[in-house]
Amino acid sequence: MxxxxxxxxxxxxxxxxxxxxxxxxxxxxxxxxxxxxxxxxxxxxxxxxxxxxxxxxxxxxxxxxxxxxxxxxxxxxxxxxxxxxxxxxxxxxxxxxxxxxxxxxxxxxxxxxxxxxxxxxxxxxGQGFLIKKDLGVDSAYSLDGAAICIQAGTTTELNLADFFRANDMEYEAVVFDTSEASAQGFDNNRCDVLTSDTSQLAALKTQLSDPDSAEILPEVISKxxxxxxxxxxxxEWFNVVKWVLFGQINAEEYGVTSENVDDMMDSDNPSVQRIVGTSGNMGEILGLDDDFMVDVISQVGNYGEMFERNVGPDTPLGLQRGTNALWTEGGVLYAPPFR
Ligand SMILES: N[C@@H](CCC(=O)N[C@@H](CS)C(=O)NCC(=O)O)C(=O)O
Structure with missing residues (x-):
């Protein structure tokens, strides 16, 4: 309907x-x-x-x-x-x-x-490159003439074109619809290089028939x-989706986790109280229940918990927080105040 x-x-x-x-x-x-x-x-x-x-x-x-x-x-x-x-x-x-x-x-x-x-x-x-070691290069600036596997309809395609043009190099694009197909193309020698968001390169490398035959180049060419x-x-919907993620980032900043969120309902800290809905009317002004962040945090967790569970050091991706750390920890995660 x-x-x-x-x-x-x-x-x-x-x-x-x-x-x-x-x-x-x-x-x-x-x-x-x-x-x-x-x-x-x-x-x-x-x-x-x-x-x-x-x-x-x-x-x-x-x-x-x-x-x-x-x-x-x-x-x-x-x-x-x-x-x-x-x-x-x-x-x-x-x-x-x-x-x-x-x-x-x-x-x-x-x-x-x-x-x-x-x-x-x-x-x-940020975008990076996975290469076959036998290509014998150790820098993205040495990829002139390479055949590169890439996915259609992505920023990856545009960044690649910009990077090669800016550095006066040429390449042959081998275009696929899914990352699985791009990775298979790379594995089957349809290309010498696979380019994608770097978060994926380590994971794709582990899925190759011979992971040791490939390596990730050091350059990151885009944001x-x-x-x-x-x-x-x-x-109204824009605000809801925006403030759930900001709420999760603020929850991490104020130490509210899926483990302690019930205890945090008794917290004296006004910032924590607004997150768990024991003071203020954040839910009401968003069209939600005032304790909506309690459901989010108890069932899914704060931002850091989502990161660790899915992409962090103890997962197959093995990513460090790096840029994705809170602003208080040297990263760029800076959610506007929940008030
Ligand atoms: N972040 C980039 C790239 C997104 C993208 O589609 N990346 C590929 C390769 S990492 C992917 O997600 N593939 C998953 C799939 O095939 O469904 C964009 O927004 O254009």
Whole structure:
């Protein structure tokens, strides 16, 4: 039913790129449906990947589950919809999904002319290169003439073109639709080099038939702030998705975790009280229950818990916090105050 309305709205307005303006009550729709529809990848270790039983896991999956916990009180009330890079923005514009959490880089074009709004950053990434060791190079600046496996519809494609042009080098792009296909292409010698967001390179390397035959070059050639995306024209929903992630970052800053959140309900600290809803009316002004962050933190955790569980040092990705540390710990995670 919802889809029909959108399609008619689009036909009437003729504004395909601004689908969001035809539908502006996502919060109520999600409450009515009792389920949140999240666009995720087809499978990307640490970010959004289904296991053999179809259970999705990853930092993007948790970012989405956190919104479901905040709105519906249930982090499992989610339908995950796998999308290729090329499909993802249309799926959001058309109303097929309520939020896109698919390792998507925040750029000017996407944030404006696509009719979409980025709500924040849940992982600061950057683009790098995985190469076959027998290529015999140790720097991205020595890749002139290389065949490079890459995924269609990504910032990766544009960055690659810019980097090679700026450095007066040439390359042959070998383009695939999914990262699995790109990695297979690399494994089957369709290319000498695989390029993607660096968070993925270590994971993809471990999946090669001979991981020791490949290595990651030191250069990071771009900024890739990855985060959730919603349609323009629905400020209420934009605020909800934005403040759930900010709430999780603030929870980490104030030491509120899934383990101690119940005890924190008795805290005397005003900042903690506003997060757990024992003072202030943060939930009410967002259209949620005042203790919505208790559901988020008890069921999904604060930002640091999401990071450690999915991409941190004890996971196959083995990533350090680095840039993704809190501003108080030398990183760039600086959520506006929850007040
Ligand atoms: N962050 C970049 C790249 C996103 C992207 O699609 N990356 C690939 C390779 S890391 C991917 O996620 N593949 C997962 C899939 O095939 O579903 C963007 O927003 O354009």
């Amino acid at each position: 919802k889809k029909t309305i959108i399609t008619m709205g689009l036909a009437a307005s003729g504004l395909l790129a601004f689908a969001g303006t035809t539908q502006a009550a996502t919060l109520q729709d999600v409450k009515d449906d009792g389920e949140l529809r999240c666009g995720v990848s087809n499978g990307l270790p640490g970010f959004s990947q289904p296991d053999n039983d179809g259970n999705w896991a990853g930092i993007d999956v948790d970012t989405c589950r956190a919104v479901a916990a905040a709105v519906l009180g249930d982090a499992d009330a989610v339908e995950f919809i796998p999308l290729t890079a090329a499909e993802r923005f249309t799926a959001l514009q058309s109303g097929e999904i309520d939020v896109l959490t698919r390792n998507t880089t925040w750029t000017t074009t996407r944030d404006t002319s696509l009719g979409l709004n980025f709500t924040g950053t849940n992982y600061y990434d 890739e702030p990855l985060g959730p995306v919603v349609r323009q024209g629905d400020d």
